[in-house]
Amino acid sequence: MLEATGLMTGSLPTKKMKxxxxxxxxxxxxxxxxxxxxxxxxxxxxPGxxxxxxxxxxxxxAKVKVAIGPIKASFNFEVEVTEETPPTxxxxxxxxEEGSKASKVTAHNILRLLPSGDxxxxxxxxxxxxxxxxxxxxLGVMKKKAKSLGEEFAETFCQRIENSKVHEGVSEAFPTPTVQTEGSSKMGxxxxxxxxEFMDFCEENGELVRIKEEVDPAWEINGLTRISLQESGPALLFENIKGADxxxxxxxxxxxxxxLKTFGLDNYSQFNQHWLDRTxxxxxxxxxxxxxxxxxxxxxxxxxxxxxCNTVWHQFDGGEFPGTLSISITRDRDSGVLNTGIYRMHTLSKNTLGWGAPEYTHGRQHYMKYEHADEExxxxxxxxxxxxxxxxxxxxxxxGIDEFHIAGALQGKPLQMVASGADGIPVPATSEFVFEGIIKPHHRGIExxxxxxxxxxxxxxxxPVFEIKRITHRKNPIYLGAREQWAPSDSSRCVGKPSQAEAFKTLKSLVPGVLDMRCDVTYEAIVQIDKMFxxxxxxxxxxxxxGTYARYKHCxxxxxxxxIWDYDMVHWAxxxxxxxxxDVTISPRRAGQWLDPAVSLREKGWQTQMGIDATMSNEEYEFWGEKVPRQVDDPETVAKTLEKWGDKLDWRK
Structure with a gap:
């Protein structure tokens, strides 16, 4: 049963529902x-x-997000249990209340458990x-939303209990929210x-689950990581991988x-400015x-x-790929500047890896210089x-930018490095594993x-083929891997967000009036401006x-x-x-991403760029001036109408 009434509290609209x-x-x-x-x-x-x-x-x-109509709200709730009679x-x-106090909610609740049949x-x-x-x-909208949330809760709750019966004792459920006790830190x-240290932080906050049972690297790691990503689940620590040491x-x-907690942040709207300030x-x-x-x-x-690492991450992969979050560290042959990049690496033999760095990356360009000189x-x-x-x-x-210098800026202190056996190339001192070796000129393999x-x-x-001469590692090392896929995934965040921030920094230096920038998918940028001319x-x-290096296909x-952090508003615009x-600009024959699936094999490395001007036109600006209406919304008239008609509207009772 749902009952609802509406009234005005001072100048604020209020709904009461039962x-x-x-x-x-x-x-x-x-x-x-x-x-x-x-x-x-x-x-x-x-839900939420x-x-x-x-x-x-x-x-x-508790923190809860809820969407009603075009509005998305984030609430901070406090819940107090006033009476408890186990188990009934x-x-x-x-x-x-919302963070901006735009809305407030108060609820008096009762929950009863009654034996019934089975x-x-x-x-x-x-x-x-x-x-x-x-x-x-x-009230019709509110009632419908309340009923929908209740049904979603009931379905998920029943399924969770059912899962506990089937998988009791196994890490079968990936908890979305983090539960913490008083005094614990979640700031990052x-x-x-x-x-x-980061893994400990995740585990303390319910964001890491240990998988103790043996898993098959040919398919089970693929399945478990996929499920966790799609459910915004925890990081997974596989402690017993079949065939791996x-x-x-x-x-x-x-x-x-x-x-976000890597940077001590709460939301993505803080990310660009944080990156600019720190770097x-x-x-x-x-x-x-x-x-x-x-x-x-x-x-x-x-x-x-x-x-x-013997994991096959996807159904049709060509083999084992230990290099999904491994960094390749190279040194420019001419300047000596380091580059670090994440490129896929395919196990070809016990000691060789196919190195999948595209031609437009700095790491591959370093190699091209050595290859041109016929050197390893x-x-x-x-x-x-x-x-x-x-x-x-x-x-x-x-x-010419050393990414490790950016890491130091973000951390606020120099990154600690140690000379490796690969011609003294420095590596992060606390790495779990380091593979040291060479890439010979003109040596290729199928990757x-x-x-x-x-x-x-x-x-x-x-x-190119990377030949490993020596491996060093920590005592009791832990390998780091990642399942590559579309968002949500490690790569969609690690590639999209920092590249977005670097592009935003460059963009602000080139064009006036740039306010913010968003890139959730590598190929698309959304830019917010204060339109000036x-x-x-x-x-x-x-x-x-x-002027940027991210090779965005759409802008x-x-x-x-x-x-721009609300896709509903972007789509509205x-x-x-x-x-x-x-308002649509098409620019063919531009430098693109090698992995763009929309491009044919013979045109790899090219792309057609599309720009969309989703701002109000200059004519509309001139007509409306500073009073451009954003929405058909008249709260004053609604309030006056409710004051007179509220008790007479049968459908609202």
Whole structure:
């Protein structure tokens, strides 16, 4: 049952609703009680819940996102259990508000568990008061949303209990929200010592799950990492991989929470400015004598890549790919400047890897110089480093920039490096593994195919072959891997976000009025501007394509009144402000991404760029001046109407 009324509280619209619903769970009341009173179990069932904090014996804090109509709201809730009668009844009070206090919610709740046939009937009721911008929605909309959320909770809760029966004792459920106790820290930071410290942070906050049972690297790691990514689940530590001598952690940056906490941030709208502030002055790395990555050594015939990482990440991969989050460190033959990049690497034999660095990357350009001189190129490949190194190694920067200097700037201190056996090339000192070796000139092998970050398979190619001469590693090392796929994934965040920030920094230096920039998919950029003159959006597009290094295929430019972090608003601008014959720019034969699946094999490396001017036209600006209407929205008239008609509208009762 749903009852609702509307009124005005001062100048703020308010809705009052009464909800009473029942659903059946095929489990005993005792089992249901155990689950429903455990935040780690009930939390993932609550739609939109991202975080739970235990602040007292009967008090909790939670963060919840909810979308009603065109509005997306993020609430901070406090829940107090006022009465508890195990295992039959709970009374509680919920109070919450948006971060901007645009809406407030108060609810008095009751939950009853009643034995019924083969299970339990769960009755829940709430008397809810909503004030603010969400209070202006029609009661029909509110009732429909409340019913939908209740049904979603019931379905997920029943499924979670059912899963616990089938998989009891196994890590079968990936908890979406993080549960923390009073006094624990969830802030994250920027100066991680190593990958293990970040893993400890994730595990303490429910963001890492240990898989202790033996897993088959030919398919089970593929399946488990895929499920976790799609459900915004935890990082997975595989402690027992069939045929491998070492454990492996995967999906380490595969959730928004873990990626953002690498920098101590709460949301992506903070990311660009944070990056600009921290990287204003780069900090060079330092050589150190403390080298955990060189505690153990493997040489000669003892080298066997199959025993280190033998994972087949996707169904149609060409073989084992240990290089999905490994960094290739090279030195420019002429300038001596280091480059670090993440390129796919395919195991060809016990001690050789196919090296899939595309021709437009700095690492491959380093190799081309050595090859032109008919010389071997020394290279070190490291894996299992702190998350900052992982992120900067994915960043598309200008030529001649040492990404390790960016890592130092982000951490606020010099990155600690140690000389490797690959012609002394420095590597992060706390890496878990380091492969040292050479790439001979004109030596090629068949590398690939491989399931890529685009969500498509990249074809097999003849690529340079990396010959490993020595492997060093930490004691009890942990390999670092990642399942490449479309978002959400480690690569979509590691490639998209830092490259977005670097492009934003360049763009602001080239064009006035640039306010923000977003890139969730490598091929598309969305730029927010304060439109200042005719042709301003086109100048932004030209700068994105010609002045940055990310090779964006599509560029969408929007006005300052469009929140680029809300895709609904971006689509609204595209739908209402774009006239295709006037506002769409097509630029063929531009430098592109080698892995772009829309390009034929013979045209690889090329792309056609499309720019969309989704700003208000100059004519509309001139007509409306500074009073450009954003939406057909008249809250004053609605308030006056409700004051007179509220009690007479039968459909609202």
């Amino acid at each position: 909800i009473e619903e029942t659903f059946h769970v095929p489990a005993s009341p005792e089992t249901v009680w155990r689950f429903i009173t455990d935040p780690e179990q009930v939390g993932p069932c609550v 819940l991202s975080e739970v904090e235990i602040v007292g014996p009967d008090r909790y804090k 009844q709970i009374l509680s009070v919920t109070r919450g 299970g339990t009937d769960v009755f829940y009721g709430s008397e809810i008061s909503i004030t603010g911008r969400l209070g202006k929605f029609g 930071k920027m100066d991680w010592y190593d990958m293990r 070492y454990p492996m952690v995967a999906n380490l940056l595969g959730s928004d929470f873990r990626f 204003e002055k780069l900090i060079p790395w330092e050589l150190t004598g403390d080298a955990p990555c060189q505690e153990e050594v493997i040489e000669g015939d003892d080298i066997d890549l199959h025993k280190i 190129m020394p290279m070190a490949v490291a894996t299992g480093y702190d998350p900052t190194v992982m992120i900067v190694s994915s960043t598309r920067t200008g030529p 690939g195919g491989f399931g890529e970050y685009t969500g498509y398979f990249g074809e097999a190619r003849e690529n 005719p042709g301003h959006p086109q100048q932004v597009m030209d700068a994105v394509w010609g 969408i430019v929007v006005d300052k009144d469009v929140d 595209l739908s209402t402000r774009v006239r295709a014959d006037r």
